[in-house]
Amino acid sequence: MKHASIKAALRTAVWLAVLAAAAALFLPKYWLFLITAVFIVGVALQSLGIVTGRTGMISLCQMSFAGVGAWVTGYLNLYEVPGGLVVWVLLGGLAAVPVGIVIGLPALRLRGINLAIVTLGFAAAFDTILATITYPGQTTFTQVVRPALFESDKGYFLFIMLVYGLIAVALEFLSRSRLGASWLAVRHSERAAAAQGISIPMAKLSAFAISAFISGISGGLLAGYLGTLVAENFNMMQSLALFAVATMVGAHFTLGAIAGGLMITLFPELLRRIGLPQDVGNVFFALGAVQALSTGETISETWARLGSKLMPARLKGQKRSTATTTLAAPAVHAKGTALEVSGLTVRYANVVALDKVELSVPSRTVVGLIGPNGAGKSTTIDAITGFLPRYEGSVRLDGRPLEGLSATARARAGVRRSWQTTRIAPELRVGEYIRLAAGGIKPGEIEAVLEWFDCPSPETLIATVDAGTRRLIDVAGVVASRPPVLLLDEPAAGQSYAEALKLGERIAAIPEKFGSAVLLIEHDMDLVRRACSAITVFDFGRKIAHGAPDAVLGSVIVQKAYMGVELEEQAA
Amino acid sequence: MNSLLTSAVAGLSAGGAYAILGVCAIFNYRLVAVVNFTGAAIGAAGTFVMVALYEAGFPLAVDVVAGVAAGALAATLIGLVMTTWFAGSSASTKAAVTAALLVGIIAVGLRLTGGQHPHNFPEIVAGSAFRLAGVEVTRASVLTIAISVLFTVLTEMFLARTRMGLQLRALSQRPMAAELIGIRVKLLALCVWAVMGAVTSFALMVIAPLRSPDFMSISLLVVPALAAALIGAFTSFRAALVGGLMIGVIEGLASGLDAFSQYRGAIPFVVILAVLLWSQRGARWDEAR
Known part of the structure; x- marks a missing residue:
C-alpha cells in the first residue's frame, strides 16, 4: 500500500x-x-x-x-x-x-x-x-x-x-x-x-x-x-458557486480540482470575450451540478471511466502476485467464555423482539445462531455490538461487561461484526478496505488473508467486484482484525451452494487460524452443520434450543419452529 | 427601555416572515422530503414579478395575484426537477441539488432585476394597526404574523383531518409504497411545491419594503427560515412558528443596541448552532441493515 x-x-x-x-x-x-x-x-x-x-x-x-x-x-x-x-x-x-x-x-x-x-x-x-x-x-x-x-x-x-x-x-x-x-x-x-x-x-x-x-x-x-x-x-455566493463547481467536477480528484479551477477562472473570461454577462457562469455551474447529482457521476469520474476504456488491456488486469503468502500465527485471546449474553431483552415500543435470551460463545469455537425470520437474530447482534439505544440484560466480553460502551468502543474492545448487506464504500480498493477493517495490519498479511478467502487482489477497486464477493471481503476484513469475538450475519447470502460449503469450511477453521471465536447467523443448514460446534436456536425472541448441531437440528421443537413441521405429523 | 421595546416590536414583522418561511421549509420537508434551500429565492421571484408589474403601471391587486402565481409556478418548476430526477435520491443529495439550484436562481434573478439597482417597492399593507405600550405595531407585522399562524393551523388540520393530508403523509414517508397503492405521487408533490411557492411569495411581498430589497438579500432569507425550521426539528410547525418570531424579535433587539446592530446578520447562525448542539444528545444511526 x-x-x-x-x-x-x-x-x-x-x-x-x-x-x-x-x-x-x-x-x-x-x-x-x-x-x-x-x-x-x-x-x-x-x-x-x-x-x-x-x-x-x-x-x-x-x-x-x-x-x-x-x-x-x-x-x-x-x-x-x-x-x-x-x-x-x-x-x-x-x-x-x-x-x-x-x-x-x-x-x-x-x-x-x-x-x-x-x-x-x-x-x-x-x-x-x-x-x-x-x-x-x-x-x-x-x-x-x-x-x-x-x-x-x-x-x-x-x-x-x-x-x-x-x-x-x-x-x-x-x-x-x-x-x-x-x-x-x-x-x-x-x-x-x-x-x-x-x-x-x-x-x-x-x-x-x-x-x-x-x-x-x-x-x-x-x-x-x-x-x-x-x-x-x-x-456567500462565492461559497455556493464553489460548492456547485466542486459537485460538478468532483473536487476530491486531483484532475477535478484543476478542471474546476479552470472553469471558475476562465469561464468568466470566455464570457467576457464573447460579450455575455459573466454571471451566466453561475447558471452553468448550477446546471452542471444538478446534472452530476442526477447521474451520480462527476466529470472527473466520467473522464476516468472513458479513459480506462482507452487504456490497453494489459495495464488493466491486476494479476495476483504468484508468490505464496502465509498467514501469521493466530492471535492469543483469553480462554474460557469469550462472549456471554444473559437476560437480554429488547423492546421496540410494545413489541418484545428479544425476551430474556441467553447465549454464550466459548473462546476459539464457532457457535451457530439460527431461527426463522423475525426470531431476533440480527437484533441480538445489534444489541451486542452497541447499535441499539437501549436493552436490558448484560453482554460480557471475556468477563468484562460492555454496557455503557459505544458501538465504536465495543468494536475496539474486540467484538466485531459483518453485515447482511454490503456496506463497503465502492470507491475503496480491496486492500484499503482490509486495512480499514483491521487497523495496523501488515501488507503481507493483507495478501495472505485475501488469498485464504479467495478474494480479489488488494489493488482491485471494490466498485468492480460483484455483490457476493463484496460480502466475502466484508467477512475477510473482520477476520483479519483477529478480534476475540466475531459476529457473522448471514455471510453466505448471495453465494452459490458450492461457495457456501467452502465458506463453511473456512469459518470452521477461523478459531484455529486466527484465534477468534465466531457467532454465526445463517440460514444455510449445510454450512451451519459444517462450521459450528454448537447451535443456539431462537424463535419469536426466545431461546428454544441449544446444543450440539446434530442433536439440535434433529430435535422436534426446532424442526417445528424452522420448517413448520407439525408435531402430530412427526409422531405419525 | 422603551427604545428596546420599540426595536423588539420592529422585529416582529421580520419575525412573522421568518415564521412563514420556516413553516414552509417544514411543509416542504415533511411532505416531499426535501430540505429546500431555494424557498426564499422562489418567493423572491414572485415578489419581483409583482414589482415589475407595479412599475409597469398595473393596479396593485393584479400585481399581487400575478406575483403569487409566478411564485407558485417557479416552485412547481423546481418541484418538477426534484420529482423527475431525484425522487429516489437521499435527503442529502436533494439538499445538495437545491443548494446548487440556489446559485443559478440568484444569478438569473440578479441579472433580470438589475443587480443592486433599487426598485420601487409598493407597500401592500401600510400604516399602523394599533399601539402597544406606546409602540406602533404596523399592519405589515400583524398581517405576517396572522398569515403564519393561519398557515400553521390550516396545515396541521389539513394533514391530520383530510384524506389528501393522509395521502401526503404517506407520500413523504414511503413514496414508492404510496405510488403502489395508487396515490398520484407526482401530482401531489407538485401541488405541495406550488402551495409553498405561493405562500412564500406573498409573505416576502409584505416584508420586502422593510429589507434591502435586492434579489440576493431576499433569497438569503433562507438562512433564518432554516434556523426557524430547525427549532421545530423539521417536524413541529408550531415550534417553527414561535422560533421564527423569536429570531425576528432578537434581531430587532440587536439592531436597537449599538454594539450589536452591525452583527445582527449573525443571529440566525448562533441560533442554528445552539439548536443543533442541543438536539444531538444521544447517538443516531443511518438506516438499519
Missing part, C-alpha cells in the same frame, strides 16, 4: 512539475496571471473535496474559511510580522482550523443536511462580520508583500504551483491512508464505520479541520495574488 501511495504521489508531482514548467516557459504574461488563479481556486476546491467529496457532508461556507485565512494574512502583513507570506499563509490556515471545528461540532452525530444549514448560516454571519470589520489594509490600500524570491507574476505562479503540488501530494498520501479510507467509510455508512472501530466524530472533525486549514491557505494565497482584498471575495 505504501508503495502505491508513493507511486501515485510521484505521478502527481511529476505531472504538476511538467505543467508548471510548460506554463512558465510558453504562456504570455496575461495568461500566466490567469492560470495562477486557477490553482489558487484549485486549492480551495481540494479543501471542499475533503468534506463534501470524501466525507459526504455538504459544506456551503468554504470561502468563509478562506476569508479567515486571508484576513489573518492581511492582518499579519499590515503589522509586518516577521516571516513573510509563507509564515502568514500558514498561520492563516491554522486560524481557520478552530473555526472549522466549531462549525463541524454540530454535525458530529447528525447527518449531512444539518451541516449544510450550519455552514450556510456561518457564511451569512461571516459576510456581515467581514462587512463590518473590513479587510485589514482595505481602506489604506496596503498591498500584501510577496516573498522576495517569488515577487514577479511568473515567480508567484511558480510559488502557487509549489504550494498546490505540496497539498496535492499530501492529499494523495492522505486519501490512501486509514484516515482517508475512514472518511469514505463514514460517507457510505456510519454504522459500518463504527462497527470497524472508527470514531465517527473523529473522522468528521478531522475532515473538517484539515479542510478548513487548506481552505484558509487558499485565502492567504489569494491575498498574495491580488495584493488587496475586499469582503466580496469571500461572500
